[in-house]
Amino acid sequence: MGKIHLEKVNKCFGDIEVIPSIDLEIEDGEFVVFVGPSGCGKSTLLRLIAGLEDLTSGKIFINGQDVSNSAPAKRQLAMVFQSYALYPHMTVYKNIAFPLKMAGIDKSEIDKKVKAAAKVLNLTDYLERTPGQLSGGQRQRVAIGRAIVRQPSAFLFDEPLSNLDAALRVNMRVEITDLHKQLKRTMIYVTHDQVEAMTMADRIVVLQAGNVEQFGTPLDIYNNPINKFVAGFIGSPKMNFISVHDAKQLGAFEIGIRPEHMNISKTEGRWRGVVTVAEHLGSDTFLHVKTEGIGTIVTRGDGELNINYGDIVYVTPNLNKIYRFNEKGLSF
Amino acid sequence: MARKITIQHQLGFTLLAWFLGLLMFFPIFWMILTSFKTEIDAIASPPLVVFSVTLENYIEVLSRSNYLKFFSNSVIIAGGSTLLALVVAIPSAWAMAFSPTRHTKNVLMWMLSTKMMPPVGVLVPIYLSLKYMGLLDTRFGLTIIMMLINLPIIIWMLYTYFKEIPSEILEASRMDGAKLWQEIIFVLLPMALPGIASTMLLNIILAWNEAFWTLNLTAANAATLTAFIASYSSPEGLFWAKLSAASTMAIAPILILGWFSQKQLVTGLTFGAVK
Numbered sequence: 001m002g003k004i005h006l007e008k009v010n011k012c013f014g015d016i017e018v019i020p021s022i023d024l025e026i027e028d029g030e031f032v033v034f035v036g037p038s039g040c041g042k043s044t045l046l047r048l049i050a051g052l053e054d055l056t057s058g059k060i061f062i063n064g065q066d067v068s069n070s071a072p073a074k075r076q077l078a079m080v081f082q083s084y085a086l087y088p089h090m091t092v093y094k095n096i097a098f099p100l101k102m103a104g105i106d107k108s109e110i111d112k113k114v115k116a117a118a119k120v121l122n123l124t125d126y127l128e129r130t131p132g133q134l135s136g137g138q139r140q141r142v143a144i145g146r147a148i149v150r151q152p153s154a155f156l157f158d159e160p161l162s163n164l165d166a167a168l169r170v171n172m173r174v175e176i177t178d179l180h181k182q183l184k185r186t187m188i189y190v191t192h193d194q195v196e197a198m199t200m201a202d203r204i205v206v207l208q209a210g211n212v213e214q215f216g217t218p219l220d221i222y223n224n225p226i227n228k229f230v231a232g233f234i235g236s237p238k239m240n241f242i243s244v245h246d247a248k249q250l251g252a253f254e255i256g257i258r259p260e261h262m263n264i265s266k267t268e269g270r271w272r273g274v275v276t277v278a279e280h281l282g283s284d285t286f287l288h289v290k291t292e293g294i295g296t297i298v299t300r301g302d303g304e305l306n307i308n309y310g311d312i313v314y315v316t317p318n319l320n321k322i323y324r325f326n327e328k329g330l331s332f
Numbered sequence: 333m334a335r336k337i338t339i340q341h342q343l344g345f346t347l348l349a350w351f352l353g354l355l356m357f358f359p360i361f362w363m364i365l366t367s368f369k370t371e372i373d374a375i376a377s378p379p380l381v382v383f384s385v386t387l388e389n390y391i392e393v394l395s396r397s398n399y400l401k402f403f404s405n406s407v408i409i410a411g412g413s414t415l416l417a418l419v420v421a422i423p424s425a426w427a428m429a430f431s432p433t434r435h436t437k438n439v440l441m442w443m444l445s446t447k448m449m450p451p452v453g454v455l456v457p458i459y460l461s462l463k464y465m466g467l468l469d470t471r472f473g474l475t476i477i478m479m480l481i482n483l484p485i486i487i488w489m490l491y492t493y494f495k496e497i498p499s500e501i502l503e504a505s506r507m508d509g510a511k512l513w514q515e516i517i518f519v520l521l522p523m524a525l526p527g528i529a530s531t532m533l534l535n536i537i538l539a540w541n542e543a544f545w546t547l548n549l550t551a552a553n554a555a556t557l558t559a560f561i562a563s564y565s566s567p568e569g570l571f572w573a574k575l576s577a578a579s580t581m582a583i584a585p586i587l588i589l590g591w592f593s594q595k596q597l598v599t600g601l602t603f604g605a606v607k
């Protein structure tokens with residue numbers, strides 16, 4: 001029902017080529033996350049799929065049908081915007097009912113569907129309010145209600161949680177994941193938060209400068225990043241990169257070590273250094289260690305680690321978990 | 333750090349605002365006062381503040397000319413031209429605000445630049461055009477002219493209002509399956525309604541008070557209230573009080589309209605800059 005296929009999709013704004021050429025195959029019912037740094041073209045790609053931007057060249061197919069030149073309304077997609085984009089002059093009820101009204105569905109049917117959607121999203125008590133009288137989380141839910149009330153072939157989300165506070169984000173993240181399990185519809189979700197990407201996605205598309213760097217499952221991308229960019233982008237805290245002679249010793253132009261793949265000791269180890277920052281999170285401890293040979297590296301240890309600012313520590317990498325890169329930054 | 337506004341500041345601003353307000357209102361006040369004086373009292377020097385109230389100016393003005401005719405011409409021309417202009421301006425402002433091209437700003441500047449030229453510069457061609465089309469001294473002809481001269485301002489005002497509407501909301505309606513006309517009727521217009529209302533009011537006022545074109549392009553049939561006033565400013569004889577009475581009658585309707593729509597007008601004039 002919601003298979004989306006991009007073929008040599010290209011987009012220029014005037015003289016600026018934002019998306020050089022993207023090929024992508026999204027399966028029906030899949031939860032795909034577009035992730036990448038700010039300005040890499042995530043929103044543009046999503047808006048191209050939605051039909052809100054015109055393709056410069058290339059083709060988009062939804063369920064095998066070429067929709068490259070179709071209006072948004074013809075594509076049977078629903079979208080949730082970062083700014084919610086609710087209709088400020090309509091009540092919550094009317095906001096959710098709007099797509100059904102546009103589809104020419106009769107009133108009693110609309111009423112049933114709106115109430116059902118409101119129930120799923122805990123909005124029943126707010127149906128007569130206008131968006132201005134709601135909290136950020138409630139507005140977000142209305143925007144989602146407006147999207148799920150009809151049966152689109154896919155849902156598009158553009159950073160829907162970035163205006164919410166941390167606690168609410170975690171809640172909404174779970175709610176959207178649950179929604180995906182219930183509706184079993186294709187969802188494309190744009191974010192620059194790699195935690196959202198890792199936790200929500202079936203498959204992740206890592207974008208950089210309008211190019212797909214890697215497309216794969218979260219663990220695949222975490223374990224087998226195709227190049228230095230993906231390796232550095234996925235994972236928090238970031239992977240450490242080392243290109244001095246230690247790298248040559250380990251047989252690579254440059255090596256990458258994730259903070260969680262290092263052993264920290266007060267007495268002995270491969271690299272000696274001074275702790276310049278110690279972040280005790282309770283569950284974990286992040287240490288920034290200024291070493292003599294390889295610069296500052298970040299390590300992650302367990303919460304009970306009793307090491308503080310100024311301590312001398314020894315860091316040893318887990319040699320089985322080292323990522324090796326060549327001169328071009330590609331993994332091997 | 334927020335600036336601290338002290339009581340003294342507030343008092344100062346209030347006094348200044350009242351002073352400026354009264355200063356601007358004074359000529360109108362004096363005109364209304366004069367309209368109730370006899371012609372002799374009206375030109376008395378020093379000016380009389382205490383005088384015997386008379387209605388003779390109003391009686392004479394009403395009997396000498398057909399106020400209702402001028403009034404209805406004004407209503408038709410000001411109202412009609414504004415409505416007509418909105419019909420043209422709403423789609424064009426919508427297009428410029430939501431699908432701008434590289435040239436949108438230039439087009440807007442060009443439109444505005446037509447208002448910088450003194451109207452007398454095009455008087456002859458416009459006069460002759462209307463004459464050849466047989467539209468001289470007709471309400472229709474003047475409605476069209478009035479619409480055209482106010483169109484740049486209407487488009488500018490609407491453009492500014494439309495610009496403030498997040499385009500994502502219109503895009504959301506497109507995603508929700510709205511057709512172009514549904515997007516404009518159900519989403520854009522309701523959100524822009526306050527802006528459209530104040531644009532409308534401001535333009536009715538501009539058209540109502542417009543004198544240059546109405547005086548030059550009308551004679552007996554399509555003359556508006558500005559022509560009605562002008563007919564009382566004769567170069568000889570005593571006419572101050574009658575002129576004041578005529579002017580008071582000409583501005584009264586628009587003053588009343590303005591009074592009742594104050595709120596709309598203020599938001600209109602500040603262009604939604606204060607939210």
Ligand SMILES: Nc1ncnc2c1ncn2[C@@H]1O[C@H](COP(=O)(O)OP(=O)(O)OP(=O)(O)O)[C@@H](O)[C@H]1O
Nearest residue numbers: 013016018036037038039040041042043044045192
């Ligand atoms: N309408 C436009 N005209 C010109 N350039 C644009 C337009 N929209 C986007 N761009 C450019 O295209 C690039 C990609 O923008 P896009 O909004 O897709 O980035 P993004 O990945 O969504 O970033 P963010 O995470 O900040 O939202 C940016 O360099 C941006 O400046």
Ligand SMILES: [Mg+2]
Nearest residue numbers: 042043044159
């Ligand atoms: Mg974006």
